[in-house]
Amino acid sequence: MDIEKSLFDNLQEFFGFDTFKGDQEAIITNVLNKKDTFVIMPTGGGKSICYQLPALMSQGTAIVISPLIALMKNQVDQLRAFGGSDSIAHFLNSSLTKSDIARVKDDVVSGKTKLLYVAPESLGKEDNIQFLRNITVSFVAVDEAHCISEWGHDFRPEYRKIRQVINGIGAGIPIIALTATATPKVQSDIRKNLQMNDATLFKSSFNRTNLYYEVRPKRDVVKEIVRFIRNNAGKTGIVYCLSRKKVEEIAEVLNINGIKALPYHAGLDAKVRAETQDKFLMEDVEVIVATIAFGMGIDKPDVRFVIHHDIPKSMEGYYQETGRAGRDGGEGVCVAFYSEKDIEKLTKFMKDKPVAEREIGTQILKEVIDYSESAVCRRKQILHYFGESFDETGCNNMCDNCRSTRTYLDAEAPILQVLGFIKEQGDKFDDHHVINVLMGQNNQPVSSYKHDTHPLFGAGKEQGVIYWKSVIRQAELADFIKKDIDHYGLLILTESGSKYLLNPYPMKFVLNKPFEAGESSGTAMGLVNPNDSALDTALLQLLKDLRKKIAKQKSLPPFVIFQDPSLDEMCTHYPITIDELKQIHGVGSGKAVKFGAPFAELIRKYVDDNGIDRPQDLVIKSTANRSALKVSIIQNIDRKIGLDDIASSKGISYEDMLREVESIVNSGTKLNISYFVDEMIDQDRQDEVYEYFLSADIDTVKSALDELGEADYTYEEIQLMRIKFMSELGN
Incomplete structure (x- = not known):
């Protein structure tokens, strides 16, 4: 049989795909050839x-x-849909009745079942071992194989018995072990435990280019989460919390604030968990608030955001949980909230554990702390953790650190101090000890090694702890030093580090920012206080209904009246006069006069009916200088000067110029830019874009570009046409 032809035929027949992704074809061929595969x-x-x-x-x-009943059910349901038969795939676990188990075993014996999903606990039961000895086992797949390693983020002792059970079922059964997260240490544990040192390794890049990573200080975290989700209305997401109590609390707050959310944790009844999972997959709820019990193996491709209310316990956990966003290659925003109090809590959780386990947990947690506090590209740090080298220019500003303004330090001298100390003293000290020496902290470990008399003692006090944390973290990312995680995170000088000591050269490192993060002030039930800038969702719905009604009367798309951010701001500031409306971002004088009266009246009535205490001041968004720039731009457009020429004369980029013009138009000022548009875009293409915006539900430049095609239009052309459209119809 031609295996390659058969592979593609079966891929098409069972799954409806025409091509394999990445290494899939090579992996499948290896398994079909009865070889161990990792x-x-x-x-x-x-x-x-x-x-x-x-x-x-x-x-x-x-x-x-497979470790989770939810994961098994999800995959078995999918396989039955693909294969057109319920017998093609089954699972054996504690959720089945005796009659269910008998039916499963009958289907397996009769040869109808091609995949049998088993929990590791069920696999080890003597009656199941006896049963499996008497059937033909094609191979064993160990999914979520990182559960084998105590260095993994999801260690399960039952996984360490798998090899022993397989040996009891029969000799020579091939194994395929699969995981989404494995550091070099975890990889070694998996190979050793499953006795598959000769397995063919297939390792894909860990880089998920479509995911945006951000770490925020944990202040007013619940309000931040509500605001974030409201600003991403209509998108599905997951909010992870460490405790069941916090899961319930956050889910309740989201619902009270008009966001359809459900809690998910191991303390809920299995039936409730299954129903919750189905509702999420069927989009009956927008957001799942969960502990780490949720998500493993859940194949929902369009999760658009993953929020960590609490920083995770490990980088593996963080990577796997954020990895549930944007599986279809589309948008995936990953926001984690970090505070030192969270770290203190996690450290307390570990204090009653055995010493070895506590040490491992401490080292794993230190990686999370370094990741959170560092100003280096997030993606570079994640990939380094998984043993992958990455040039941060490839991040394409897809993390908060790459997008922010950074302060750099001349790193050559401090690197030499750190590397020199490690070389001289040997690989016996962790980063805390080295920093304590440099900062002149005379604690017991420092004095016991007589490092309080070392020439470097106190030499770095002036620079501060943040400076030295920055240096050591980036020396590690540059592969000058590495942490020996087997031995309490001791710093080891690498070959590259030794070479740098012999032949140093100038280097720039990024200085970490002070991470001032206070714990959330708690969650008040009910609508979040409007004075604290969270949205009044009841008012927002009324305003959207009014906008829709006016848009229909005027035969305009709703966004031409007022855009969503303007309505959001109305729901935090409650403007009740035309003058107050003018101060709302994106409204301005023109729009306020043209459309504002019914909105101001609706808000005034709503405020009176609900006894709302309005904020006393509406913040004016523009500074005097920016106002002067806008006046100058309007005057130049009236004189029909090209926008690129105006930008050049004002010393700003063409992109910034378009943003300024867009802001002027959004505020209600009518600008005639036809003279410039006509030079840039021919009439037929103008008509096509105009037609799109007339009928569009979503008014963004990106949505228009997706619809009309990047091959035919540039981003700037669509942006220009959108400005013309908004000016002519909305102002």
Whole structure:
């Protein structure tokens, strides 16, 4: 049989795909050739097909070991839909009745079942071992294989018995181990424990280019989360919390604020958890608020955001949880809230654990702290953790650190001090000890090694702790030093570090910012206080209904009247006069006069009916200088001077110029830029874009570009046409 032809035929027949992703074809061929296979592939990379397709093509039944009932159910449902038969895939776990188990075993024995999903606890039961000895097992797939390692973020002791059980079922059964997250240490543990040192390794890049990473200080965290989700209305997302209590609390606050959310944690009834999962998949709810019990193996491609209310316990956990966003390659925003109080809580959780386990937990947690506090590209840090080198220019500003203004330090001298100390003293000290020496902190470990008399003692006090944390973190990212996680995170001088000591050269490092993060002030039930700038969702709905009604009367798209950010701001400031409306961002004098009266009247009535205490001041958004720039731009456009020439004369970029013009138009000032547009875009293309905005539900430049095609239009052309459209119809 031509394996390649058969592979593609089966891929098309069972899954409806024409091509394989990445290493899928090579992995499947390896499994079909009965070879042990080790797959490290990020979430969304298509791991499941790597064992599902060869199972469907092989004689006998593949055993898939999976840690979660929810994951099994999800995959079995999908396979039954693909295969057109309920017998093609089954699971054996504690949720089944005796009659269910008998039916499953009958289907397996009769050869109808190609994949049998088993929890590791069920696999080890003597009656299941006896049963599996008497069937043809094509291979064993160990999904979420990182659960084997105590260095992994989701260690499960039952996973360490898998090899022993497989040996008890039969000799020579091939294994495919799969995980989305594995540091070099975890990889080594998996190979060793499953006795698959000769397995072919397939390792994909961990870089998820479409994900945006951000870490925020944990202040007013609930209000921040509500605001974020309201600003992303209509998008689905997950909010992760460490405790069940916090899950319930946040879910309640979101619902009270008009966001459809459900809680998910291990303390809920299995039936409730299954229903919650189905509602999320079917988009009956927008947001799931969950502990880490939710999400493993959930194949929802269009999760648009993942928020961590609490910083996770490990980088593996963080990577896997954020990896649930944007699996379809589309937008995926990952925001984590960080505070030192969270770290204190996590440290307290570990204090009653055995010493070895506590030490491992401490080292894993230190990586999360370094990641959160560092000003270096987030993506570079994540990939470094998984043993992958990355040039941060490839981040394309897809993290908060790359987008922010950064302060740099001349790193050559401090690197030499740190590397020299490690070389001289040996690989016996962690980063805290080295920093304590440099800062002149005479604690017991420092004095016991007589480092209080070392020439470097106190030499770095003037620069401060943040400075030295920045240096050591980036020396590690530059591969000059590495942390020995097996031995309490001791710093080891690498070959590259030794070379740098011999032949130093100038380097620039980014200085970490002070991370002043206070704990959330708690969550008040009910609508978040409007004076604190969170949205009054009841008013927002009334304003949207009014906007829709006026838009219909005037035969205009709703966004031409007022855009969503303007309505949002009305819901925090409650303007009740035309003059107050003029101060709302994106309204301005023209729009306030043309459309404002019914909105001001509606808000005034709403405020009176609900006894709302309005903020006394409406913040004026523009400074005097920016106002002067706007006046000058309006005057130059009236004189029909090209926008590129105006930009040049004002010393700003063409992109910034378009943003200024857009801001003027959004505020209600009518500008005639036809003279410039006519030079840039021919009439037929103008008509096409105009037609799009007339009928569009979404008015963004990106949505227009997606619809009309990047091959035919540039971003600036669409932006220009949108400005012309808004000016002519809205002002």
